[in-house]
Amino acid sequence: MTSLVRLDRDLRVDLVRGFALWVIFVNHTPGNWLGFVTPRNYTLSDATEAFVMLAGYAAGIAYGAAMDRQGWFFAATRVMGRVFTLYVAHIFLLVVFTAQVGLSAARLDSAAYLDELHLDPFATDPYRALLEALLLRYQPSFLNILPLYIAILAMFAVAMPLMRYPRLMLALSAGLWAAARVFDITLPSWRGEDWFFNPLAWQLLFFIGCALSYRPPGGAPLSVPWRRWAGVLCGAFLGAGAVLTVMIYFHWDYTAATLPAFAPYLAAIDKASLHPLRLLTMLALTYLIAHLLPRNAAWLRSLPGRVFALMGQQALPVFCAGIALSFLARVGLEAEDTWWMQIVVNLVGAMALVGLAMLTAWYGAEKRGAPRTPRLPSPPQPDRN
């Protein structure tokens, strides 16, 4: 398996990305005990932030190079091709989700929830629901990261040339984020609910990722130099964030009793439009990881490191499979919420994710390694996205 991991890239990025994908699977399975140890329990941000930022990082490398070689139009076409793939994957997962909800409802005799509370619009208004799902205006619970990713990648296809002016790009991106937050601008949804993740706010993380990875011809990616005080500040901030998170999740009564003035502020940390504290948490984490974790640390190449890196390198299929597997895991835990089912669900889930990553990595390598027309220059690297 280790031969499937591509070592010619920054393994730290792949490893964190792979870890985020696994965490997304765990967090999408409510009732999973591992959900109590994933980073959301001790940082203000969670795997979604890491996923979006590293998607931007990967896009900056892969599509940035394509843009410099073959022009914006070509690169944008490739991004839109990726958008279409994601869109098809999303619609597929939506069908799987709907089938699973129907199955659960029948098994648990919970059909009352379906019609009384419009949980399943496919039952009450199927044609409309289908149309709204295709328009991404209907997003059931747990199926909201892919629409976010789709919307952000579509923005990226248009804004791609701005990567050559990273400061301008970041200023525009931050401006859009701030405007989305201040003026409450978001994409509309079918029944009045907003998008769970507001793409107009979340794009900022993606474009930060782009700016950190894109290497303009003859230049270098945007870099933030190491400063001891900045590192200390980041560390202190993350520590404070951990305390806040623990307060929110575990000791709320105590917090409310001792810090009543502070409490309403804590209550206002939202995920939908990427609250500044969540953004700062992600940036601080990135800063510390990028500077404190040596690029060539031996443990990155250890077996667990390679497993996560492999998953991170095959992000798209692993992500989609993670969401699909979380449906199965939910059915499992719903039927039998016992310790052995917890083990089965997590073991099978993790093994399936790793197995899929191995399969796609092997397939990709075979495709690259056995060109039928050796006279032509080797084809461009497949998307790292």
Added chain:
Amino acid sequence: MRRILALLIGLGLSLPALAAQGPGCGAPTEWLQSPPLRAVAAGLTAGHLSILAVGTASITGAGASSPAAAWPARLEALLRDRRPDLQLRVEVRGTRGSTATDQWHEIEDALRGSAPPTLVIWQAGTTEALRSLPMEDMATTLGEGLESLHARGIDAVVMGIQFSRFLRANVDVDPYRDALRVVAAANHAGFFSRYDIMRAWAEAGTVDVERASREHRTAEIDKLNDCLARALAAFIRDGVEEARR
């Protein structure tokens, strides 16, 4: 012998109840801890209590055998049983699929009446969670409402989302549960975590609507409502004791 007799009498009196399991149908005491409910304590001392229960359809007894089996009605019966001298009024306002905004309008409407309530039990969040409505809107409305109630000297208890394996698997309920808990605590209101309590009952096999067979379903829902009323009574008692401390 006398104890057995007392127990038998007690069991007979508390039909259709489960008195043997201790207060609140054996709900873990950690979920029955309330902040001080000063208005309720004062009302109990003075001999009158007026409760307003607001929420979705379930509080009017949807799925139960009759409206009298719904938890607000059961709570009223329990309180009358324990304090026959009390001047008690329980008003229930539940609408199918109501959001926090709708519910706040109901509360405002009730506040315009002649006798303002002593305690508002606000069963919030279910519709928002099931329809994935924006959490911020819910938190803002709920927070402002609770603050307004507190300013008027009315006690409030927020009742959270119910536990269901089906909901847990298919609806992202946890963020909504956290939001309700945080908003309640930030605004001096009690938070009655129906989710945790019902999960404890389901795990202990006390009440489990989802595992009940179809023909026992209504009876199980009645039992659930009765147990919720008992747990809520224990919760309120804790709040009153806190206030008197």
